[in-house]
């Protein structure tokens with residue numbers, strides 16, 4: 001921690017990576033040229049997380065300035081790929097991203113134990129980043145969760161309510177038939193069309209913030225509604241008429257019959273339909289394209305009106321990234337998405353059980 | 360008390376009180392008498408003799424339906440016709456149903472017994488496309504009047520269905536449901552009392568007292584049917600309608616329900632639809648015979664079974680059709 005090169009008032013401004021690079025080169029006895037070519041090359045092997053951690057340390061405890069401290073931080077994505085064997089010496093030196101020289105340094109670091117491999121937990125604690133070693137899924141997970149929350153809060157009450165009305169209260173006739181046909185058609189409309197509708201309705205017309213979980217949730221709610229209505233109606237239909245008769249003959253009103261008896265009995269089916277449509281919504285990517293949720297959003301959204309990503313769009317973005325290291329992250333993001341779904345479905349099964357033995 | 364809609368016995372009270380309902384005593388159909396005296400192929404000719412032979416063996420039924428006295432008229436139906444869409448299911452039925460009496464409706468399937476029964480608690484209102492014309496007076500008031508809330512009417516007119524249909528809730532909840540929605544009580548202890556009394560009256564208390572909070576659907580068919588009866592009487596109805604309450608039950612359960620009906624007769628006006636002539640003979644004091652949507656004949660049960668006026672009645676009770 002060279003006192004001459006650290007800005008006490010603004011430690012983030014310090015080029016800690018270069019400091020470390022020069023110190024390492026000095027340790028190896030390499031003499032750098034005037035432009036610091038070697039140090040710059042060495043520096044690129046270290047991630048900017050090193051800088052953040054060092055700056056953090058200095059801010060918390062300024063007395064470390066002038067001393068030698070040990071800091072652990074991730075290597076850069078290129079270094080990581082080299083260690084994993086994704087970049088090898090066999091490749092054309094002009095095309096590969098790690099030079100022979102850097103490879104020697106990396107081998108050296110590995111030999112003397114300065115580099116160890118471990119799980120990069122930044123994956124779970126960070127938002128998206130342009131640097132693969134620092135990019136995480138938390139931003140997308142939070143974005144997806146907020147979006148699903150909006151979807152659930154809108155689609156479930158509306159969908160179940162509409163189904164109950166259509167099935168139990170509405171007079172069957174031409175209008176209900178027309179609505180039924182419409183709902184069945186809407187369930188089959190490609191999701192990208194819902195994205196367009198959302199773009200026109202929520203962003204261009206209602207001026208809601210684009211890229212926000214609010215708009216994403218609204219669009220997915222539109223998409224989930226037909227599925228929820230259809231599932232709810234069919235489970236309401238499946239409730240034996242004898243229960244309805246029993247309640248009506250006891251002097252229960254239509255509303256009491258529905259809410260005391262029919263709906264609770266239909267609940268497991270309603271939940272199944274709802275969860276399926278929610279899981280569907282979670283994995284949906286196409287409509288998000290059109291409302292700006294498939295774009296680079298660093299950081300973690302704190303509210304439904306802030307820009308956010310979503311897990312499936314993160315998968316898409318990472319898979320399309322030019323840095324090779326992002327492709328590994330894509331696999332990780334897919335796993336996280338799957339785990340998210342498994343957790344949701346498990347919760348659904350538990351809830352279902354609960355409802356099934358309510359008495 | 361003689362009611363205008365029940366025929367007087369025609370001065371034939373000395374007629375043989377033979378019971379044609381000898382053979383299968385519970386739930387079964389009565390077999391035709393082997394020695395029926397008349398050629399019954401010609402429907403237009405009425406029998407000139409008391410139609411039923413007295414040669415059949417007389418076995419006293421388990422529940423002996425005492426002939427009369429019956430209570431005052433509870434329900435008076437006038438010219439009731441029911442249409443399901445364009446199809447007419449019931450034609451101008453007029454019938455007086457006495458209080459504190461069991462009245463049974465008999466007749467072949469599809470003749471409109473259930474339809475008529477549903478008129479009395481306005482359950483036909485809940486069927487889309489069903490239309491009822493005519494008048495039903497309960498204690499002199501038109502139950503189809505605009506001012507009558509069918510929900511309140513159904514609290515006064517309980518109904519028991521063919522298939523036991525307890526709610527998929529606990530036994531306690533099944534019985535407590537009616538009193539709760541009608542606000543009959545607000546305290547837990549009162550509710551416990553209602554539940555206990557209702558279950559006792561339905562003859563189920565001893566069997567379920569220790570498992571009131573287990574599922575009502577876990578009971579046997581006969582117990583379920585008695586639970587449904589307990590549920591119906593928990594709201595203090597005046598009339599109990601039963602639509603073939605025993606047809607899904609075994610003979611022993613049937614016997615229990617029949618005993619129960621006989622006990623309940625003292626407090627309620629009971630109407631029971633049954634397919635079993637034997638059952639009608641055992642539990643009811645009045646019988647009405649329906650055929651093809653029309654009320655063919657009605658009167659004292661004994662009279663109908665021993666001395667029917669109409670050829671169709673005779674044919675039906677002797678098992679010639681149906």
Ligand SMILES: Nc1ncnc2c1ncn2[C@@H]1O[C@H](COP(=O)(O)OP(=O)(O)O)[C@@H](O)[C@H]1O
Nearest residue numbers: 443448466467468469470471472473474475486
């Ligand atoms: N919900 C209904 N919709 C249409 N027709 C019905 C309905 N219920 C009964 N019916 C018709 O009305 C007639 C009388 O039926 P029902 O009263 O059930 O006869 P029962 O109880 O004597 O066997 C039958 O022809 C039957 O098909």
Ligand SMILES: [Mg+2]
Nearest residue numbers: 472473474602
């Ligand atoms: Mg019937």
